[in-house]
Amino acid sequence: MEKVKICELLERVRANNPLVHNITNVVVTNFTANGLLALGASPVMAYAPEEAADMAKIAGALVLNIGTLNESVVESMILAGKSANEQNVPVVFDPVGAGATPYRSAAAQKVIREINPAIIRGNAAEIANIAGETWSIKGVDAGEGSGDKTKLAISTAQKLKNIVIVTGREDVITDGKTTFLVHNGHPLLTKVTGTGCLLTSIVGAFAAVEKNLFNASVAALSIYGAAAEIAAEKTAEHGPGSFQVELINQLSLISAEQLENRLSIEKL
Ligand code: ATP
Ligand code: TZP
Ligand code: MG
Ligand code: MG
Secondary structure, three states, rough: HHHHHHHHHHHHHHHHHHEEEEOOOOOHHHHHHHHHOOOOOOHEEEOOHHHHHHHHHHHOOOEEOOOOOOHHHHHHHHHHHHHHHOOOOEEEEEOOOEEEEEEHHHHHHHHHOOOOEEEEEEEHHHHHHHHHOOOOEEEEEOOEEEEEEEHHHHHHHHHHEEEEEEEEEEEEEEEEOOOEEEEEOOOHHOOOHHHHHHHHHHHHHHHOOOOOOHHHHHHHHHHHHHHHHHHHHOOOOOOOHHHHHHOOOOOOOOOOHHHHHHHOEEEO
């Protein structure tokens, strides 16, 4: 994928200000809304079963995240997801902590079974769990594991017939046939909670403006990683708190020129 295309998609998000409906977790709600606003998208969080379907059908994308799930949230996800599927609104799913408890794993399976997420984004342990493979997990954080993340992503995409994104030091994006690695990013992203969740919602923002969901995903991950690199450089003398704020700043400020110099993507 050309760097110029990635820059063009960022401009499109900023110009179109797409509505992104998030049913997400209580830890990351504010951070996610501010990150989407900084990027140029328009976030809305709507959880009530009474309105979830109506909100999903007017959104540019629906993002489902099971970070702090309960029965009501799962019910809303299914209602919103079915509505989005009917209206061809792309659904992005973040199976936070799948594999950590049986309840979480079952909820992730239910979402995948009853609705059709176009894109699934998680750490290696979460993706392994939804694919029925084993990987160590501690709460919502991926264990190091010993498997091959690229093979895991490709086999999961082939099995589920959608785009699979496995993040970590390198990010893998695959539809089961074509696979890209994104090398952008910074270790400080692992020291701020919700950076994975925000990334999933940012994938939603790009999916809202680009029909080619594979290109939308590559753009989202590489821009996010590049913004994190700049934020880490600007706050090098400080800690994760300053980095979190600067990441929001850079999502808003990052320019096409900066992206040209930083983007590090690889087609396998
Ligand atoms: P976990 O809870 O296991 O941290 P997560 O859902 O928060 O998972 P991550 O895999 O941490 O998601 O991915 C979030 C962002 O952090 C991605 O942009 C990813 O590229 C980046 N990232 C994660 N680990 C590193 C690392 N060691 N170096 C650089 N970037 C990283
Ligand atoms: N507990 C439940 S959801 C959540 C925590 C700490 C946030 C996880 O965020 P991320 O982006 O997966 O690190
Ligand atoms: Mg994390
Ligand atoms: Mg996560």
